[in-house]
Amino acid sequence: MESEHLPGGSGGVWRITAPDGVTRVHRPTGPWTPAVHALLAHLRDRGLDGIPEVIGLDDEGREVLEYLPGETLDPETDQVPDQVLADAAAWLRRFHDAVESFRPGPLEWRQGVQALAADEVICHNDPGLYNWVVSGGAFAGVIDWDRAGPGRPLDDLAFLCWSGVPLLREIPLDDAARRVVLAASAYGGVAPEELLTAVEERMELIAERWRAGIERGDPGTIALRDSGIMERHLARVREFTAREAGIAERLRERC
Numbered sequence: 001m002e003s004e005h006l007p008g009g010s011g012g013v014w015r016i017t018a019p020d021g022v023t024r025v026h027r028p029t030g031p032w033t034p035a036v037h038a039l040l041a042h043l044r045d046r047g048l049d050g051i052p053e054v055i056g057l058d059d060e061g062r063e064v065l066e067y068l069p070g071e072t073l074d075p076e077t078d079q080v081p082d083q084v085l086a087d088a089a090a091w092l093r094r095f096h097d098a099v100e101s102f103r104p105g106p107l108e109w110r111q112g113v114q115a116l117a118a119d120e121v122i123c124h125n126d127p128g129l130y131n132w133v134v135s136g137g138a139f140a141g142v143i144d145w146d147r148a149g150p151g152r153p154l155d156d157l158a159f160l161c162w163s164g165v166p167l168l169r170e171i172p173l174d175d176a177a178r179r180v181v182l183a184a185s186a187y188g189g190v191a192p193e194e195l196l197t198a199v200e201e202r203m204e205l206i207a208e209r210w211r212a213g214i215e216r217g218d219p220g221t222i223a224l225r226d227s228g229i230m231e232r233h234l235a236r237v238r239e240f241t242a243r244e245a246g247i248a249e250r251l252r253e254r255c
Helices: 033-045 082-099 153-164 173-187 192-216 219-226 229-254
Strands: 002-006 013-017 023-027 054-057 063-066 107-109 112-114 121-123 132-135 138-142 149-151
Touching: 033 054, 033 082, 033 107, 082 121, 082 138, 082 153, 082 173, 121 153, 149 153, 153 173, 153 192, 173 192, 173 229, 192 219, 192 229, 219 229
Parallel strands: none
Antiparallel strands: 002 013, 013 023, 023 063, 054 063, 107 112, 121 149, 132 138
């Protein structure tokens, strides 16, 4: 049996290949795991593509998931082609449509016990480029569902744009505006200007959730703080705020 530890902000995962050649992912669990497994089961029943199947738990109590072959990318250095961005936004819409009928009562998610508000669905909450699976140059799915929980669909789309456009670092303003329009069009039913405004709001929500996670003593959130990821994120948000007006102007020019 071959085992490889893949590091990550929340402690990483193990990619294990059994003697029969089947590769699976083993991940740490927490009180939120039953809710996430119920979510993934619902999505599979609804026919959503690009998500891992839950196999069960291993002898160490880790969850065992189907391995989605492909690569993940780094939003700090990578920028996906327009078609991959459009396909990711279209997939996110399929996910939100599929999850609309998943209306459980209060469940324990990573953010704590929460129920759905009328304008909420269960969101992925972390659909960053590092959680996309790209195979053969094409978008193939999304992994790392442990931060799923109630939220507004627009917030998921805003996060996808933050990392996938990407808005988290400086690119030409014309390119940023064009790709925001592309993502909004592929998702459907949202105006680019509304989406851009939602990005800054979603980034502040991340900071709020991290602060709450630290107060709860959540190990994954503490690992993000100690690794410096939180401080880098806050610096990126400040830089984006300085660029936002320029992107909005380019959006108006496109109308």
